[in-house]
Amino acid sequence: MRSQPVADDPADEACVVVWLPEDDCGDAELSGWIGLATSNHGVKRLGLPARSLKTAAETAFDGHLRAPVWTPMNCRAYWQLRAYLAGKSADLVVPVDLSDTTAFQQAVLTRARAIPPGSTRSYGQLAAAVGRPRAARAVGRVMATNPVPLLVPCHRVVGADGSLVGFGGGLPQKHALLALEQAGIKRVNSSFSAEERGHIEGSK
Structure with missing residues (x-):
């Protein structure tokens, strides 16, 4: 490092x-x-x-x-x-600190963070989930200004037809992230050393 x-x-x-x-x-x-x-x-x-x-x-x-x-x-x-x-x-x-965002942004970002690894949601689905079904474009703007990508996985948010659109790191990176997850990410296990597990879990 x-x-x-x-x-x-x-x-x-x-x-x-x-x-x-x-x-x-x-x-x-x-x-x-x-x-x-x-x-x-x-x-x-x-x-x-x-x-x-x-x-x-x-x-x-x-x-x-x-x-x-x-x-x-x-x-x-x-x-x-x-x-x-x-x-x-x-x-x-x-934890993420979203104190610099608006109430609407926080609602969208919090909902997006709940999308499971390897899964996707459309901008419209995310808008509906926060009670603003007509706000798909506004959700897109929130994703575009996401202050903590990966932790709030905007790469899991896709177009209405499932297409990969609009990602700050570029579409190849978005595809790579989804492919990584869909290949089956394992949870922390014995493949980590005790020191690594301590760092990851916050006990080091």
């Missing part, structure tokens, strides 16, 4: 940028730099794997540069993401 000292941000946030090598991921589309910002309440910002360090840093630090800070919260998030992208675990259960 490598972090880059590319930081300055609000005092209540801890931000890091990490590199996930291709050997650690279930698909080459899923490797790259990931920017991550957490508060005491959960993950506030998360970037999709990107080849650009600058892109990942912009996500993590949101324009406020200072040294990266590791905390129990972002360590737990990192280990869960690493296990997920390696195809070893579907347990992305680290």
Whole structure:
């Protein structure tokens, strides 16, 4: 795990940028730099794997540069993401902090987070689920500005006909994420060392 000292941000946030090598991921589309910002309440910002360090840093630090800070919260998030992208675990259960979003956005993001791994829902289905059946386009805008992709799995939201549309990491990455899940992600098990399990479960 490598972090880059590319930081300055609000005092209540801890931000890091990490590199996930291709050997650690279930698909080459899923490797790259990931920017991550957490508060005491959960993950506030998360970037999709990107080849650009600058892109990942912009996500993590949101324009406020200072040294990266590791905390129990972002360590737990990192280990869960690493296990997920390696195809070893579907347990992305680290808390998310949606305090910077509107009530409608929170409702949509919370409902989207409940979509099971390997499953999909259309924008219309998600709109209906939050009591706004005519708001499919508004749901699409919420997905497009999702501050914590993967943790809120906007890659599981598809077009009305099931087609893959509109994903910040590109459609090949969206396809790779769904393929990873549909191949059958296993839950945390004995294939992890005791240290890895401790990090993932937040006890380290």
